[in-house]
Amino acid sequence: MMPLSRFTVLDLTRVRSGPTCVRQLADWGANVIKVEATDEVDTGKGLGGERHGPDFQNTHRNKRGMTLNLKAPEGLAAFRRLVAKADVVVENYRPDVKERLGIDFAALSAVNPRIVLGSISGFGQDGPYAKRPGFDQIAQGMGGIMSVTGLPGQGPVRAGIPVADLTAGLYTAIGILVALLERETTGKGRWVHTSLLEAMIAMMDFQATRWTMKGDIPGQAGNDHPTTTPTGLFRTKDGLMNLAGGGQQMWDRIVATLGITEEAKDPAFATDKSRHANRDKTNALLQSRLSEKTTAEWVEALNKAGVPSGPVYSMDQVFADTQVKHLGMAMPVAHPALGEIALVRAPMQIAGVTCARNPTPERGEHTDQILGEFGFSVEEIAALRAAKAI
Numbered sequence: 330m331m332p333l334s335r336f337t338v339l340d341l342t343r344v345r346s347g348p349t350c351v352r353q354l355a356d357w358g359a360n361v362i363k364v365e366a367t368d369e370v371d372t373g374k375g376l377g378g379e380r381h382g383p384d385f386q387n388t389h390r391n392k393r394g395m396t397l398n399l400k401a402p403e404g405l406a407a408f409r410r411l412v413a414k415a416d417v418v419v420e421n422y423r424p425d426v427k428e429r430l431g432i433d434f435a436a437l438s439a440v441n442p443r444i445v446l447g448s449i450s451g452f453g454q455d456g457p458y459a460k461r462p463g464f465d466q467i468a469q470g471m472g473g474i475m476s477v478t479g480l481p482g483q484g485p486v487r488a489g490i491p492v493a494d495l496t497a498g499l500y501t502a503i504g505i506l507v508a509l510l511e512r513e514t515t516g517k518g519r520w521v522h523t524s525l526l527e528a529m530i531a532m533m534d535f536q537a538t539r540w541t542m543k544g545d546i547p548g549q550a551g552n553d554h555p556t557t558t559p560t561g562l563f564r565t566k567d568g569l570m571n572l573a574g575g576g577q578q579m580w581d582r583i584v585a586t587l588g589i590t591e592e593a594k595d596p597a598f599a600t601d602k603s604r605h606a607n608r609d610k611t612n613a614l615l616q617s618r619l620s621e622k623t624t625a626e627w628v629e630a631l632n633k634a635g636v637p638s639g640p641v642y643s644m645d646q647v648f649a650d651t652q653v654k655h656l657g658m659a660m661p662v663a664h665p666a667l668g669e670i671a672l673v674r675a676p677m678q679i680a681g682v683t684c685a686r687n688p689t690p691e692r693g694e695h696t697d698q699i700l701g702e703f704g705f706s707v708e709e710i711a712a713l714r715a716a717k718a719i
Contacts, residue, residue, distance in 0.1 A: 331358020332682060336509065338417040339364055339408075340392060341432075343376045345465070345491055346449045346525060347421030348388040349498025354417070354505070355391035356675040356684050362699055363392040364408070365692055369717055370398050386689045387672045390662065394690030395699045396719050399430050404718035408432070411703055412440045417505055421449040424459050434520040441518070445508045447501045448522035463525045468493035472529025477536055480551040497528035553612070558605040559583070562641065563616055565624040572615070573637040577601065586634045587618045664688040693719070 337360040340351045355361040365371065378384040398404035412418060418437060420427055427433045427448070434446045448454065451463015469475050469487050479486030504521035512518055530537060536555070539545040547555055554560035557575035574583045577600070584593045592598075592614055597607040604611045619627060624640050631638040642650065648659055660674035665688065675684045696719050700710050713719045 333357045333359040336416040341420040345494040346497040350501040353502035361392040363394040367396045367398045389689040391685040391687045393695040395696035396693035401718045403716045417445045419447040445518040450524045465491040465494045468525035468529045493525040493529040558608045563619045567623045569641045570624045582634045
């Protein structure tokens, strides 16, 4: 028994934002059933990448899979029978699609008042942009992150990961868990929904509230921290390193470790405010000394002094790092077709519980098994197959 094993989740999601949400539940033991369209209906099998590729395998692990044609009356009726015994449904269609299919919250809660529906859209469930198709990079542009990413004067730069998709999934998972907790006292489900745009704006955090509170429009700061100096990227004798030294105590430690006591007496370096106002001069002083030793030498010395610092890794170097190996972030999973593969484990650790390690299902792999568990007879399953509903 895992923490979420008492919950059954019907997963209608595709691509990334929705599957990211469901993965948070699947990793901790929820009975997740990935519902995919039948071969005759699905013309977008490339959505989310190749099934046996790294992206799809990492995103859809710890689920069982079935096919169901929701456009067929028999398929929709079967889905409603599943809903009657489920706890959660998650979808990331455009808002109007679920109404056309008859799987909106009103329809689902009529079947099961305890059902929690999690929905992710591009721009919200209503409003002038509600019917627009959503995509991560569009939300990055409209949510503001591209305006603050990159070197000053470079122009907007997208983040190197699909941050809007990922955060929308995470926020929806949190909302679903909140709704499930509330249901324990009310006995009723909720409709939980967010969008790529809402999630992206929320992730802008202090950068967004610089505008909402002070009318300050943040710009690009490159590898420097937008409000704290010195915090940024520096070149060493053999490569690059990050150093974070905001605050007077950290500055004093940096000065002592780098041996720049005399140089630091310049009034330009006297306070946090003056160092930030003279960022280029501050960084130049540090750079002149940091280039004299290797990254490893400086990282060891600075961390020993209590100053946050670290190397800049490529992905192979990330997983070669001794601390990353100790944390076990590369999670071995046995796949029946691919053999043993390594996925990226859930980043939180719960004492006494191990993250589930089941491979991504093949398309429709567990259809008959799942329907049987929900009370469908052998004859009913055969009838659904004859009607091309599964």
